[in-house]
Amino acid sequence: MSEARAEIMARLRAALRDVPPDETIEDVPVARDYHRDGTGAGPAQLRDLLAERVADYRATVHRCAADDLAGTVGTILAEHRTSTLLVPHDLPEDWHAGYPGTIYRDSANFPYPLATLDATDTVLTGCAVAIAATGTLVLDAGMAQGRRAISLVPDHHVCVVGADQVVGTVPEALARLDPVRPLTFVAGPSATSDIEFDRVEGVHGPRHLDVVLLS
Amino acid sequence: MSVAPQGRRLLPVLPHGSGHLAPPQPFPQRARAAVADPQLRANIRRATRTIRDKRAAAVSEVDDWEQLREAGRTIKRRVARHLPELLERFERAATAAGATVHWARDAAEANRIVTDLVRATGSDEVVKVKSMVTQEIELNDALARAGITASETDLAELIVQLDDGEQSHILVPAIHYNRAEIREIFRREMADAPADLTDDPAVLAEAARRHLRRKFLSTRVAISGANFAVADTGSLVVLESEGNGRMCLTLPETLISVVGIEKLVPSFADLEVFLQLLPRSSTAERMNPYTSVWTGSVPGDGPSDVHIVLLDNGRSATLADTVGRQALACIRCSACLNVCPVYERTGGIAYGSVYPGPIGAIISPQLTGIAANKSLPYASSLCGACYEVCPVKIDIPEVLVHLRQSGVDGARDRPSAERTAMRTLSWVMSDQRRYENALRAARISTGPVAALTGRGRRRRPGGPAGSLAHLPWPLSAWTTSRDAPLPARQSFRDWWRARDDRPGRSAAPDPGTPAGPPDPGTPAGPPDPGTPAGPPDPGTPAGPPDPGTPAGPAALGSSAGPAGSGSGRPAPSEEHADE
Numbered sequence: 001m002s003e004a005r006a007e008i009m010a011r012l013r014a015a016l017r018d019v020p021p022d023e024t025i026e027d028v029p030v031a032r033d034y035h036r037d038g039t040g041a042g043p044a045q046l047r048d049l050l051a052e053r054v055a056d057y058r059a060t061v062h063r064c065a066a067d068d069l070a071g072t073v074g075t076i077l078a079e080h081r082t083s084t085l086l087v088p089h090d091l092p093e094d095w096h097a098g099y100p101g102t103i104y105r106d107s108a109n110f111p112y113p114l115a116t117l118d119a120t121d122t123v124l125t126g127c128a129v130a131i132a133a134t135g136t137l138v139l140d141a142g143m144a145q146g147r148r149a150i151s152l153v154p155d156h157h158v159c160v161v162g163a164d165q166v167v168g169t170v171p172e173a174l175a176r177l178d179p180v181r182p183l184t185f186v187a188g189p190s191a192t193s194d195i196e197f198d199r200v201e202g203v204h205g206p207r208h209l210d211v212v213l214l215s
Numbered sequence: 216m217s218v219a220p221q222g223r224r225l226l227p228v229l230p231h232g233s234g235h236l237a238p239p240q241p242f243p244q245r246a247r248a249a250v251a252d253p254q255l256r257a258n259i260r261r262a263t264r265t266i267r268d269k270r271a272a273a274v275s276e277v278d279d280w281e282q283l284r285e286a287g288r289t290i291k292r293r294v295a296r297h298l299p300e301l302l303e304r305f306e307r308a309a310t311a312a313g314a315t316v317h318w319a320r321d322a323a324e325a326n327r328i329v330t331d332l333v334r335a336t337g338s339d340e341v342v343k344v345k346s347m348v349t350q351e352i353e354l355n356d357a358l359a360r361a362g363i364t365a366s367e368t369d370l371a372e373l374i375v376q377l378d379d380g381e382q383s384h385i386l387v388p389a390i391h392y393n394r395a396e397i398r399e400i401f402r403r404e405m406a407d408a409p410a411d412l413t414d415d416p417a418v419l420a421e422a423a424r425r426h427l428r429r430k431f432l433s434t435r436v437a438i439s440g441a442n443f444a445v446a447d448t449g450s451l452v453v454l455e456s457e458g459n460g461r462m463c464l465t466l467p468e469t470l471i472s473v474v475g476i477e478k479l480v481p482s483f484a485d486l487e488v489f490l491q492l493l494p495r496s497s498t499a500e501r502m503n504p505y506t507s508v509w510t511g512s513v514p515g516d517g518p519s520d521v522h523i524v525l526l527d528n529g530r531s532a533t534l535a536d537t538v539g540r541q542a543l544a545c546i547r548c549s550a551c552l553n554v555c556p557v558y559e560r561t562g563g564i565a566y567g568s569v570y571p572g573p574i575g576a577i578i579s580p581q582l583t584g585i586a587a588n589k590s591l592p593y594a595s596s597l598c599g600a601c602y603e604v605c606p607v608k609i610d611i612p613e614v615l616v617h618l619r620q621s622g623v624d625g626a627r628d629r630p631s632a633e634r635t636a637m638r639t640l641s642w643v644m645s646d647q648r649r650y651e652n653a654l655r656a657a658r659i660s661t662g663p664v665a666a667l668t669g670r671g672r673r674r675r676p677g678g679p680a681g682s683l684a685h686l687p688w689p690l691s692a693w694t695t696s697r698d699a700p701l702p703a704r705q706s707f708r709d710w711w712r713a714r715d716d717r718p719g720r721s722a723a724p725d726p727g728t729p730a731g732p733p734d735p736g737t738p739a740g741p742p743d744p745g746t747p748a749g750p751p752d753p754g755t756p757a758g759p760p761d762p763g764t765p766a767g768p769a770a771l772g773s774s775a776g777p778a779g780s781g782s783g784r785p786a787p788s789e790e791h792a793d794e
Contacts, residue, residue, distance in 0.1 A: 029289060030290050035279050115432070147516035152465060180448055180511075181510075182513050185490075192370050196393060204427065204458035
């Protein structure tokens with residue numbers, strides 16, 4: 001194994017004989033004149049753009065004040081006829097106060113088996129950051145998000161986006177994230193373009209995505 | 216240019232790669248079957264045209280696209296020039312995060328490592344995320360030989376696997392099948408396909424979901440590639456759409472990722488460029504539905520046993536070529552395939568490599584060495600559309616020409632029919648009289664053929680009229696995959712001279728030009744617009760205009776010929792307009 005490593009390194013160094021030995025990585029200039037600092041849009045405009053772009057992916061967008069979160073979640077779950085709801089262990093209880101059915105609280109220490117996740121109707125989580133320009137939610141397994149499997153296996157995902165979690169661009173989002181946490185970027189429900197390059201929603205991940213955008 | 220000869224003996228050997236990279240027969244031979252299959256061409260044309268328009272729209276939405284391309288190019292340049300250091304950084308960070316890093320010099324070594332890792336788990340079944348690099352090293356075959364069943368979980372890969380077929384596109388390996396064909400494959404090969412399966416893409420996707428669900432929930436080992444590997448953090452990144460990737464990356468206990476050494480980016484922040492460039496270039500979306508980033512293993516979340524196999528397989532040899540190394544910047548978006556006129560007509564299977572299309576025509580011969588892959592650098596019209604759409608600005612035409620030159624240099628001392636023919640042609644074309652006489656001779660000698668074939672034999676539906684499908688040897692090499700146009704019935708110059716209605720110019724022949732016998736089959740009138748341009752078409756002479764001929768719109772329009780000639784010939788069909 002280490003023999004292979006040594007040989008590959010020797011090959012690479014031989015292949016790069018045109019690179020001066022004193023050149024460092026930082027000596028190779030990288031052009032960074034693309035937009036890094038966002039669009040200059042205010043928080044309300046960013047939320048509007050996010051709502052529009054998320055809806056473009058055929059996710060359903062709901063907008064409400066933080067006070068109305070429980071009622072909005074309750075309505076979504078009722079419309080979806082959810083009878084079992086999965087939530088991460090640290091999801092605030094008042095988020096689902098409007099839901100009368102069975103609730104599974106999943107945690108890393110006491111994880112539900114995959115069969116239970118598969119039999120669950122809906123999962124409710126928060127997110128780490130949302131990107132307006134691309135209509136993307138990012139989950140980082142942090143507060144109110146849980147492990148990756150819970151937002152994947154159930155067929156219906158309800159994701160709550162806080163008013164202060166919306167940024168304009170991809171660079172702004174990455175600047176907020178911790179790279180060594182497990183990250184999942186979600187743009188709409190599961191989809192495929194494999195048949196005649198026609199986009200079809202709904203393959204293996206959640207086929208229904210509801211996004212609750214707080215103001 | 217490649218390494219200077221005097222330095223060559225100082226180099227250790229830079230071995231080329233192996234695997235599914237070189238066609239067993241030359242490209243033109245393989246292309247023949249594809250070009251003759253109207254269903255295949257229709258499927259590919261439809262799909263590529265759909266995605267081409269969508270991509271243009273997705274790109275036009277971003278007002279800093281050119282800046283992003285330049286950033287992508289320069290980041291990848293940084294990576295190429297400092298790959299050893301970045302690989303060491305990556306290995307250190309990934310190991311610290313709990314992953315085990317392996318190194319593979321070639322396909323066989325990578326397959327051995329992965330097979331041993333799967334065996335060590337005691338499992339004889341793996342699920343796979345779509346991955347070009349595992350197709351490159353033909354991992355599934357190696358696992359099968361070891362008694363391990365590998366299930367592809369990407370819908371397109373599943374279709375190809377069920378049909379026991381070959382991949383034909385980087386992003387959509389099943390692009391050459393239409394919905395009706397996919398339905399038939401599912402009905403034939405998928406035991407649990409519903410009886411009432413229709414060819415609605417949503418119904419087909421649902422069938423695939425049911426078919427794979429049990430596998431996702433029960434299989435203990437997964438194999439993936441990676442779109443990017445972050446040197447500073449040891450993170451791997453996979454972009455996908457269906458959620459099959461998330462299933463494989465998250466649910467099994469053991470995850471083995473095979474990663475080409477060129478996949479590195481220096482820092483996590485560099486992903487901000489590629490996460491914008493890749494989705495819009497490949498699927499024409501603002502963002503693909505799912506992107507996963509993971510770093511080593513995380514207790515209680517995802518696989519506990521994480522392995523990364525770093526693969527060379529000809530990449531270091533590619534890096535040694537300072538012109539060709541830019542191919543290693545490829546992020547496998549497939550935009551160049553979707554705009555390529557050659558790919559649109561032949562599909563991907565003709566290339567005989569998992570990397571088809573323009574990028575495949577430069578990557579595959581560099582990975583294998585040009586000697587093993589001589590025909591692919593010629594599988595291009597050099598039109599430059601691939602360079603225009605490349606999100607990291609790989610100058611594919613430049614590398615194609617460079618590789619052709621390398622191939623020619625390798626054979627420079629041997630006599631070649633092509634070189635002899637080109638020398639003769641050069642002698643003919645360097646003199647106006649010789650050139651015009653040659654054109655007349657060509658027209659006269661092919662006159663009987665033109666008369667016999669009428670509008671020319673149609674090689675295939677929609678093929679060009681006035682052309683021949685087969686020329687005698689040695690010109691048959693040209694017609695293997697092309698139609699040879701017959702010379703125009705009248706040259707532009709002859710037509711011009713024959714005009715008598717222009718003030719200040721008579722119909723008398725130019726005294727400097729010997730009068731040839733009149734062409735009996737040539738009606739008076741402008742050259743036929745239905746005749747495709749091509750050698751030895753005299754309608755497009757390069758060089759200064761005839762002395763005495765005033766420059767004007769007519770001269771400028773010579774290549775197209777006046778419109779509305781009234782010849783009764785059909786206009787060139789869209790099909791062969793640019794062939």
